[in-house]
């Protein structure tokens with residue numbers, strides 16, 4: 001008995017959109033092999049036949065199993081959704097066969113049965129977005145290096161293809177779609193129409209019309225195909241439509257066309273085509289018009305050059321606990337090309353390549369993070385107030401952060417705020433330190449925070465009433481901001497001007513010089 005491999009694409013999922021040959025092939029097979037979900041979608045046709053179903057990632061073993069049974073003389077149906085030759089089983093089946101020395105002549109018979117792929121079923125639900133040159137890109141980097149995928153997205157974006165993104169996102173792969181959007185935005189307008197189709201022609205079908213800028217605000221999953229328009233694609237009445245050509249040989253508002261059907265293919269009717277050798281004025285003009293849309297946009301986007309953008313984030317002034325969502329967002333934003341570093345000031349410092357720094361700040365803030373600039377600015381270093389238990393001091397720390405955090409100063413300045421007399425976060429060792437104790441604040445000024453001769457701040461006042469602490473600190477900072485020399489640290493400033501916020505400077509006790517011999521005696 002001669003076995004046969006029937007590699008079947010059953011279309012998007014509904015029986016109506018399956019081809020007649022696909023249906024027959026399943027019916028005439030002895031065994032059906034496929035991913036569990038797919039088997040369920042065509043269960044009616046399978047009836048009592050033996051089924052070999054495996055998980056999503058076991059494509060290779062499915063192909064090997066199929067070949068094994070066909071070699072034993074069975075008619076084996078290998079089923080894929082959409083078209084079996086588009087990120088489906090067809091190629092794999094051939095690969096397994098070829099590995100075993102298969103040829104068309106001598107080997108078992110193979111029939112590949114075409115099906116309606118997601119690019120086409122999803123396009124139909126959206127309107128007519130694939131009217132012009134289009135491509136499919138799978139964002140799955142399980143079998144393809146991300147560097148290759150990134151290049152393809154960039155090339156397709158640059159060449160103004162309509163793009164269908166397959167496998168855009170899964171439980172574990174969430175960053176790929178974010179990166180894809182970032183690359184696309186370098187070449188296409190944020191308003192480019194984008195269609196999201198989930199489970200086309202299946203019971204949970206969901207169609208969303210959005211644009212490049214807002215696409216990530218919607219649900220995108222394993223069963224979604226994302227269709228990105230080209231520079232001419234438009235939306236009308238909820239439908240996504242790409243015009244048939246950049247250059248119109250037809251007029252839509254006239255019944256009588258300027259060119260009769262037989263005239264349309266004449267050379268003079270398409271002066272922009274490759275075969276035309278003579279460059280006339282009209283050729284140049286039409287070619288220029290055709291490219292205008294793409295070119296202008298690319299020029300505009302090219303000007304938005306990516307730069308390294310630095311900032312620092314923390315989960316809160318007193319709160320030290322990042323949530324998993326915040327960590328995921330940060331990791332996504334930083335990506336492979338950026339950096340994230342832990343700082344001694346209870347912040348994560350982020351270095352990101354971007355041409356849209358404002359967007360990044362907005363997203364981080366929306367996620368509840370405190371966002372701070374880097375450089376010669378004031379940083380509030382509050383303690384965690386014993387995990388929020390000693391909460392009396394927190395509102396003052398928050399007010400000071402709100403009023404002063406990130407303020408540009410002659411030199412970086414750390415304002416330490418600790419919530420009890422233990423001062424275990426070391427407020428006393430900062431440029432300015434305040435410690436909440438017995439319902440009031442102690443104030444320390446001019447700590448020398450670095451160097452071998454570092455010393456703590458001077459205790460200049462004890463028991464400042466809570467309602468006074470914010471204005472007192474603001475006064476000191478304003479004096480420093482106005483009168484400090486560029487790059488002059490606060491302790492140097494205090495030493496030089498001898499008075500800050502009305503508090504008088506005293507010479508610190510310096511370390512004694514100890515002469516030490518080679519053996520430490």
Ligand code: SAH
Pocket residue numbers: 012013080081082083084085086087088116117118119122165166167168197198199200201202221222223224225226
């Ligand atoms: N062979 C399939 C593609 C398999 S890859 C085909 O030709 O369509 C799996 C991806 O296909 C999914 O992540 C999704 O992007 C897309 N897809 C498959 N069926 C779909 C459907 N019914 N609706 C929307 N997208 C679908």
